[in-house]
Amino acid sequence: MSTIGLDKTAPRAQSPAPRKADGLKQALTSSWAKHVAGPLVLVIVGLVASGNDYYVHLASAGVIAYILTAAFNIVYGYAGIFNLSIVITYGVGAFTSVYLEVQFGIPFWPSLVIAVAVATVLSVLVAVPTRGLNELFLAIQTLAFALALAEIMVNWHKFSGGTIGVYGIPLPTFFGYQLTGGFLSYYWLAAFFAWLTYELVLRIHLSAMRRKLTALREGPRVLAAVGVSPDSTRLVAFALSGALAGLAGVLFAHFQLVIDLDTFSFTRLVALLLAAILGGGGYFLGPVFGVIAIVVMDELSLATSQAQDLVYGVGILVLVVLTRGGIAGGLDNLVKWIVHRRRPDPVGEPEPEDAESAADADPAAVTEAVTHRLADAVKAVHRDLRVEVREVSVAFGGTTAVNDVSLSFSTGEVIGLIGPNGAGKTTLLNAITGDVRATGSVRLGDDEILGSPPQNLVRSGIGRTFQSPKVIPELTLLENVMLAGDGIGKVGWFRQSLLSPAARRQAVAGRERAMTLLADLALADRAHSRAKDQPYGVLRLVEIARNLMLDPAFLLLDEPGAGLTEFEREEIAATVRALGARDLGVVLVDHNLPLITSACDRVYVLDHGQVIAEGPPAEVFAQQEVISAYLGVPG
Numbered sequence: 001m002s003t004i005g006l007d008k009t010a011p012r013a014q015s016p017a018p019r020k021a022d023g024l025k026q027a028l029t030s031s032w033a034k035h036v037a038g039p040l041v042l043v044i045v046g047l048v049a050s051g052n053d054y055y056v057h058l059a060s061a062g063v064i065a066y067i068l069t070a071a072f073n074i075v076y077g078y079a080g081i082f083n084l085s086i087v088i089t090y091g092v093g094a095f096t097s098v099y100l101e102v103q104f105g106i107p108f109w110p111s112l113v114i115a116v117a118v119a120t121v122l123s124v125l126v127a128v129p130t131r132g133l134n135e136l137f138l139a140i141q142t143l144a145f146a147l148a149l150a151e152i153m154v155n156w157h158k159f160s161g162g163t164i165g166v167y168g169i170p171l172p173t174f175f176g177y178q179l180t181g182g183f184l185s186y187y188w189l190a191a192f193f194a195w196l197t198y199e200l201v202l203r204i205h206l207s208a209m210r211r212k213l214t215a216l217r218e219g220p221r222v223l224a225a226v227g228v229s230p231d232s233t234r235l236v237a238f239a240l241s242g243a244l245a246g247l248a249g250v251l252f253a254h255f256q257l258v259i260d261l262d263t264f265s266f267t268r269l270v271a272l273l274l275a276a277i278l279g280g281g282g283y284f285l286g287p288v289f290g291v292i293a294i295v296v297m298d299e300l301s302l303a304t305s306q307a308q309d310l311v312y313g314v315g316i317l318v319l320v321v322l323t324r325g326g327i328a329g330g331l332d333n334l335v336k337w338i339v340h341r342r343r344p345d346p347v348g349e350p351e352p353e354d355a356e357s358a359a360d361a362d363p364a365a366v367t368e369a370v371t372h373r374l375a376d377a378v379k380a381v382h383r384d385l386r387v388e389v390r391e392v393s394v395a396f397g398g399t400t401a402v403n404d405v406s407l408s409f410s411t412g413e414v415i416g417l418i419g420p421n422g423a424g425k426t427t428l429l430n431a432i433t434g435d436v437r438a439t440g441s442v443r444l445g446d447d448e449i450l451g452s453p454p455q456n457l458v459r460s461g462i463g464r465t466f467q468s469p470k471v472i473p474e475l476t477l478l479e480n481v482m483l484a485g486d487g488i489g490k491v492g493w494f495r496q497s498l499l500s501p502a503a504r505r506q507a508v509a510g511r512e513r514a515m516t517l518l519a520d521l522a523l524a525d526r527a528h529s530r531a532k533d534q535p536y537g538v539l540r541l542v543e544i545a546r547n548l549m550l551d552p553a554f555l556l557l558d559e560p561g562a563g564l565t566e567f568e569r570e571e572i573a574a575t576v577r578a579l580g581a582r583d584l585g586v587v588l589v590d591h592n593l594p595l596i597t598s599a600c601d602r603v604y605v606l607d608h609g610q611v612i613a614e615g616p617p618a619e620v621f622a623q624q625e626v627i628s629a630y631l632g633v634p635g
């Protein structure tokens with residue numbers, strides 16, 4: 001953990017002097033370069049393929065496969081939802097557009113729009129009943145859904161042509177010009193949509209949506225803790241991927257000109273999974289690499305006497321063994337390894353002299369320094385609010401974890417909640433924050449809040465941390481803190497996905513504030529390190545910084561001192577005192593009595609789910625009943 005008490009001026013992020021190689025790297029990795037790279041590659045592929053029918057065919061099939069793989073990458077790679085029904089969403093897109101054209105004479109372009117809308121709605125409908133399922137059950141349920149829908153479609157002859165399929169699909173036209181599947185003109189049509197898809201995925205990747213989808217994958221509770229509904233985010237992931245899968249289906253139908261249900265079967269699903277996983281789930285270039293890998297393996301298998309299975313098998317084995325996270329993940333690791341070798345990571349465990357000075361640090365100096373810094377970080381809101389907990393009970397089966405508890409706390413006050421293991425402290429916090437079902441009443445000011453979902457409580461001004469820090473391991477510390485700004489910001493998911501000017505402004509403001517908060521908690525030098533590489537003490541401060549982004553009136557801290565060194569605990573105590581001094585209401589759950597004594601104005605003692613004592617720490621700790629509860633002996 002960084003030693004935040006060692007000097008009074010917060011170490012702000014230091015930018016090393018730029019070097020020539022860094023300039024080149026920055027140019028190549030800038031978002032401008034990324035916006036240009038996609039269309040450039042599509043144009044080059046079109047130009048290289050032109051004049052050779054086979055290559056044109058291959059290129060068109062490749063870009064359509066890219067759109068489908070990108071669709072799966074959003075729902076699975078980014079959001080971590082193993083939605084196997086995507087292959088039937090793809091099929092529904094294809095059949096709907098063809099049905100509208102053949103049966104009703106609706107032209108290609110409006111059919112395309114309607115088919116994409118139908119696929120989007122269908123995808124959202126799949127999402128609703130699969131809520132709350134774990135990965136395996138979700139895969140089974142979505143697959144069952146796909147099989148059921150395929151069965152309906154095969155029996156709906158007019159729609160799908162039954163087992164024979166649909167022939168004579170009309171050619172799409174563009175200002176009267178016919179675009180025939182397999183010809184260069186059709187490649188440009190498919191490439192145009194592939195570019196739109198690439199641009200959408202890139203914008204998602206560069207925007208708050210990536211942080212939200214990653215949080216949905218790695219820690220949905222964190223999403224709720226920053227005021228975002230995990231359920232809505234999940235629906236958005238399904239909707240976005242459903243729309244793209246439907247689009248790929250429409251393009252595929254008009255490319256093939258003949259479709260049947262076998263086209264959207266298990267073989268297609270396996271190819272899609274291979275492309276998505278080999279390319280690298282959750283990387284925005286993953287689908288590009290995945291499709292290229294599949295095309296190359298197909299070509300190689302043709303060249304090697306049709307030994308397709310062997311080539312596939314060996315190729316997959318090599319890729320999976322060598323590159324966890326697929327090709328994109330492998331390349332990412334390679335780049336990091338090269339950069340790391342060139343320049344040692346400035347972020348790591350404390351330097352020896354830091355550790356030494358940490359041990360010598362004077363607790364009073366730590367407190368003063370932390371208070372000084374947090375004066376900037378925490379807005380003094382001077383809200384005069386009170387939380388009244390009345391007769392709250394929580395039962396798990398036969399165990400009553402919290403039994404008729406009544407207590408209250410106000411802004412500007414730091415209260416401790418202590419008690420032996422299993423006393424019900426965490427469960428009481430969970431009841432207040434809507435994480436468990438409880439009976440009784442919790443009022444915030446005049447409003448009853450018991451039973452409100454956690455994300456609503458956050459928006460009402462009650463933030464919390466968790467017993468084991470909940471952060472998103474794959475995001476950097478800065479992104480973890482920014483997530484809170486994304487959550488409570490006014491810009492909705494649609495504009496965030498498109499990275500609209502308002503979304504950009506919100507992200508810039510969020511980044512600035514998050515960086516200031518990290519600097520004020522002396523974490524600026526670690527801002528760009530991934531959370532998974534950071535020690536506990538740092539993650540606890542990141543949770544606090546994330547909450548401060550929300551400008552809460554109350555902060556409920558669940559064992560912030562657990563697993564920390566004495567020095568780190570002193571930092572936490574100073575932080576908590578500083579928060580109280582800035583008019584926040586803090587509830588501090590901890591076993592560490594010195595920490596409680598130094599930070600709290602009042603304490604409540606819980607034992608067997610009931611409040612057994614309340615008052616200033618020194619008085620309460622002297623009571624025989626409290627001593628007995630802690631020592632486990634009768635008073």
Ligand SMILES: Nc1ncnc2c1ncn2[C@@H]1O[C@H](COP(=O)(O)OP(=O)(O)OP(=O)(O)O)[C@@H](O)[C@H]1O
Nearest residue numbers: 396399400401419420421422423424425426427428
């Ligand atoms: N999800 C759950 N399902 C069943 N029982 C639970 C659940 N959560 C907590 N309990 C039980 O409720 C009681 C109170 O647990 P809780 O975690 O709230 O205590 P605590 O005071 O926070 O303990 P500790 O200090 O060890 O964290 C315990 O008996 C625990 O086993």
